[in-house]
Amino acid sequence: MKVRLFLLLMGAWFVLAAAAHTQDAASANLPSAPSAAEQNQPPKPTPTQPATEQSQPKAQTSPAAQSQPQQGTATPPQSNQDNSVATIVSRVNEVNVVFTVTDKHGRYVRDLKKNDFKILDDGKPVLEIRSFRSETDLPLEAGLLIDASNSIRDRFKFEQEAAIEFLNQTIRQKYDRAFVVGFDVTPEVTQDFTDNTEALSVGVRALRPGGGTALFDALYFACRDKLLKSSPNGAVRRVIILLSDGDDNQSHVTREEAIEMAERAEVVVYTISTNLMGSGGKHGDKILERIAEATGGRSFVPFQLTEVANAFAAIQEELRSQYAISYKPADFRPDGRFRTIEISARQEGLHVRSRRGYYAPAQ
DSSP states (O other): OHHHHHHHHHHHHHHHHHHHHHHHHHHHTSOOOHHHHHHHSOOOOOOOSOOOGGGSOSSOOOHHHHTSOOOOOOOOOOTTSOTTOOOOOOOOOOEEEEEEEEOTTSOBOOOOOGGGEEEEETTEEOSEEEEEEEOSSOOEEEEEEEEOSGGGGGGHHHHHHHHHHHHHHHOOTTTOEEEEEEESSSEEEEEEEESOHHHHHHHHHTOOOOSOOOHHHHHHHIIIIIITTOOOSSOOEEEEEEEEOOOOSSOSSOHHHHHHHHHHTTEEEEEEEOOOTTSOOHHHHHHHHHHHHHHTOOEEOOSSTTHHHHHHHHHHHHHTSOEEEEEEOSSOOOBOOEEEEEEEESSTTOEEEOOOEEEOOBO
């Protein structure tokens, strides 16, 4: 009798031990946290060469997309996983715009408040203004694009020195960043992002003229592969200073595709024409003007070589005379569509210049 009771107790102990082991094994197969799942996902491929719209990255950056948190994606559940854990996702649609205000004499107006402006997003008044401030000191991310084709060889040296002076006067160490790209048939980065003005100067002086001109490819590349992919801490202003005669005979992308990429990267483009008075470059000047106006920048057409330096000085002044506003648009839909931005001053005689719109993120 005692032997039988002992055998029964031993059997019960083995059954309980086996059940505990099974429970531990099941616990090990529960789905991991969304943040861990994100870390284990393979990196997304990124394009490396200018291409047409079909080869652009699927993840499109826009004002709304930049302020939208990334959604955590848990590992797909297996048959023995617990599906009761839900991921809570919040979406914030916020548009950020940097703009400039001038009076009827072209002088900058720097003392306005948010109530002095009327904002329409896609033709409708915005729901809420989240922030407004005068951005005289907002960090700068700048790209200097210099045409190094044969067509500008005779004035290349002076333009290099004017560009170097601009960088020395504009880029502040530990605050701003810039890069240098020279282009003829292909764009070449002679100095990547840095706050070191001496390194930037070396990058400008390393440029050598020669070859054809692929202006649109160079702009597309600088916006997509440099500025769109940068990850600044906090708000910045993204600008490109484009020094060229506007002639393009080698690009694979069109002018409008280059402009669209600038809009997606939230880049303001300032252009300085190298077509001096009487050089017959009116067509190229129109191209440069179109690029600048579409992105909220300005187009400069110097009449003589010495005025190139004046154009750089005017850009520097404008970069320190801007406003930044963030707002929540009305009737926002993540449909990937282009949405227009209209900012106007309530006071008569004032002119507001900003980019014309942005691309909503695709759902």
